[in-house]
Amino acid sequence: MRYSKLLLPTLKETPAEAEVVSHRLLLRGGFIRKLTSGVYSYLPLGLAAIRKVEQIVREEMNRAGAQEVLLPMVQPADLWRESGRWEKYGPELLRFTDRHERESCLGPTHEEVITDLVRREIHSYRDLPVNLYQVQTKFRDEIRPRFGLMRGREFIMKDAYSFDIDNEQAEAEYRNMYDTYHRIFERCGLAFRAVEADTGTIGGSFSHEFMVLADTGEDTIVICKDCSYAANMEKARVKPIEQPPESVDLLECNKVETPGKRKVGAVTEFLGISPKQLVKTLVYLADSQPVAVLVRGDHEVQPVKLGNLLGAVEVEMADDKQVFDVTGVPTGYLGPAGLKIKLVADREVVAMRNFAIGANEKNYHLINANLGRDFEVDEIDDLRMVTPEDSCPECAGRLELTKGIEVGHIFKLGDSYSKALNAVYQDNQGEEHHFVMGCYGIGVSRVVAAAIEQNHDENGIIFPLPVAPFQVEILNLGLKDKAISEVAEQIYNDLEKESIEVLFDDRDERPGIKFKDADLIGIPYRLTVGKKFASDGVVEIRKRADGHTIELSPDEAVRELASMINEEMHSA
Numbered sequence: 001m002r003y004s005k006l007l008l009p010t011l012k013e014t015p016a017e018a019e020v021v022s023h024r025l026l027l028r029g030g031f032i033r034k035l036t037s038g039v040y041s042y043l044p045l046g047l048a049a050i051r052k053v054e055q056i057v058r059e060e061m062n063r064a065g066a067q068e069v070l071l072p073m074v075q076p077a078d079l080w081r082e083s084g085r086w087e088k089y090g091p092e093l094l095r096f097t098d099r100h101e102r103e104s105c106l107g108p109t110h111e112e113v114i115t116d117l118v119r120r121e122i123h124s125y126r127d128l129p130v131n132l133y134q135v136q137t138k139f140r141d142e143i144r145p146r147f148g149l150m151r152g153r154e155f156i157m158k159d160a161y162s163f164d165i166d167n168e169q170a171e172a173e174y175r176n177m178y179d180t181y182h183r184i185f186e187r188c189g190l191a192f193r194a195v196e197a198d199t200g201t202i203g204g205s206f207s208h209e210f211m212v213l214a215d216t217g218e219d220t221i222v223i224c225k226d227c228s229y230a231a232n233m234e235k236a237r238v239k240p241i242e243q244p245p246e247s248v249d250l251l252e253c254n255k256v257e258t259p260g261k262r263k264v265g266a267v268t269e270f271l272g273i274s275p276k277q278l279v280k281t282l283v284y285l286a287d288s289q290p291v292a293v294l295v296r297g298d299h300e301v302q303p304v305k306l307g308n309l310l311g312a313v314e315v316e317m318a319d320d321k322q323v324f325d326v327t328g329v330p331t332g333y334l335g336p337a338g339l340k341i342k343l344v345a346d347r348e349v350v351a352m353r354n355f356a357i358g359a360n361e362k363n364y365h366l367i368n369a370n371l372g373r374d375f376e377v378d379e380i381d382d383l384r385m386v387t388p389e390d391s392c393p394e395c396a397g398r399l400e401l402t403k404g405i406e407v408g409h410i411f412k413l414g415d416s417y418s419k420a421l422n423a424v425y426q427d428n429q430g431e432e433h434h435f436v437m438g439c440y441g442i443g444v445s446r447v448v449a450a451a452i453e454q455n456h457d458e459n460g461i462i463f464p465l466p467v468a469p470f471q472v473e474i475l476n477l478g479l480k481d482k483a484i485s486e487v488a489e490q491i492y493n494d495l496e497k498e499s500i501e502v503l504f505d506d507r508d509e510r511p512g513i514k515f516k517d518a519d520l521i522g523i524p525y526r527l528t529v530g531k532k533f534a535s536d537g538v539v540e541i542r543k544r545a546d547g548h549t550i551e552l553s554p555d556e557a558v559r560e561l562a563s564m565i566n567e568e569m570h571s572a
């Protein structure tokens with residue numbers, strides 16, 4: 001492709017609306033343009049990168065035995081009423097009424113539509129298992145769409161749904177997809193981890209998120225440095241304490257004045273103890289029911305773990321007024337002794353002896369309190385956030401907290417949708433059973449943004465070769481020099497003959513502008529034809545990722561590029 005013929009409007013200035021690096025570079029590099037809030041047009045370069053990801057996704061999904069379909073974007077409300085999600089989904093579901101007063105929505109996901117298709121078309125165990133996928137535009141009416149392709153309202157997604165006869169078959173398909181996703185993201189040339197993810201309160205289900213590692217990621221994930229354990233913060237388990245605590249004499253519990261000391265830091269400093277010797281009492285509302293949670297002073301409650309323990313969907317921390325209304329105690333002086341609401345404790349608290357707690361009285365705390373002697377709790381569980389001081393729950397190795405961007409999610413759904421929509425097949429005895437389902441998503445347009453978040457420098461994008469819109473960019477720096485222009489054209493033709501995807505910068509622009517644009521759009525290999533060809537008969541190949549350059553004759557340069565690109569494309 002000739003640059004002079006390509007719609008590639010690069011920008012010198014960074015658009016003010018862009019808050020994250022991928023958004024800035026996609027706008028500046030002329031990959032996307034905003035139409036309206038959270039909705040983008042893909043220009044040729046942006047679409048080329050998306051098509052690369054789609055191609056890898058399709059090849060690997062097909063190889064895994066899935067079949068491609070394309071389902072409608074407009075979905076009838078009645079199907080969503082059957083599944084119970086018309087009421088539950090909330091304002092992210094964009095709803096509208098057509099001229100016949102029929103209610104519809106724009107699909108944010110396709111469980112209902114695919115389950116309806118399968119219940120109509122598949123009736124026998126002989127036709128199972130089946131895994132159907134599509135690459136399609138989704139719409140979710142995010143309240144505050146931000147970050148360009150990272151969190152748009154409209155986006156391109158690959159979603160797949162599997163239908164199996166039983167749990168065993170469904171779990172085999174889940175593992176198949178788990179392996180397929182590993183191949184997909186490896187082939188995309190991305191550093192990623194599959195992390196255990198929370199499934200909420202749906203029983204018998206499990207789930208993994210695929211995270212592209214990037215310092216700018218929104219999600220914190222926990223990875224083990226010594227084994228393959230990885231989890232998101234909601235799911236990350238704390239290694240149970242195996243040793244019983246050393247026997248320590250229980251000291252006398254005393255009430256002490258702590259005037260105006262409400263925060264952990266202030267109280268422990270005043271008492272001359274470590275935050276590890278204090279137990280915080282925090283009030284949460286779990287589906288509107290108050291519950292007091294005990295954690296060590298330096299630990300944080302993980303609300304999702306709390307919700308799972310209590311079987312609650314919505315868990316939020318009570319504000320000062322709610323705390324007072326429920327307990328009669330001002331925040332900061334709350335303690336478990338004598339508290340009249342449900343009390344749950346993190347496991348770590350069980351191992352503590354002679355610690356400080358609030359006295360349930362303004363300006364007072366208790367010191368040398370002990371669980372079992374001074375107060376009891378209703379339940380004990382792993383309720384806190386993992387910290388880097390914890391060791392791996394699998395191998396006791398060292399944990400690291402790192403940032404990631406979720407690009408894929410696989411989920412064993414079980415029979416919740418097939419039951420809601422009464423989707424059944426007949427077994428070999430003629431008995432009816434509900435399908436056991438799984439669903440598997442990849443944010444295709446998000447993968448492109450995540451690739452940029454992970455791979456860029458101050459000059460622009462550094463595309464991994466497999467998802468780059470072009471593999472090589474040729475810069476002709478001697479447009480007015482006949483010999484230079486001829487050899488640049490020759491190289492362009494020769495590389496295209498080798499089936500290499502080439503962007504040929506044949507514009508009448510200064511070299512400085514060509515170099516800047518080349519760095520900005522991040523094509524993995526740059527081939528420069530300029531003065532060095534006139535003087536020494538050589539052209540320069542430069543690798544965008546590490547700046548490594550070599551000078552070769554034009555023929556050698558073509559051979560070298562073809563061999564480097566072939567090798568890199570087939571190593572993944």
Ligand SMILES: [Zn+2]
Pocket residue numbers: 224225226227228229392393394395396397398
């Ligand atoms: Zn480990």
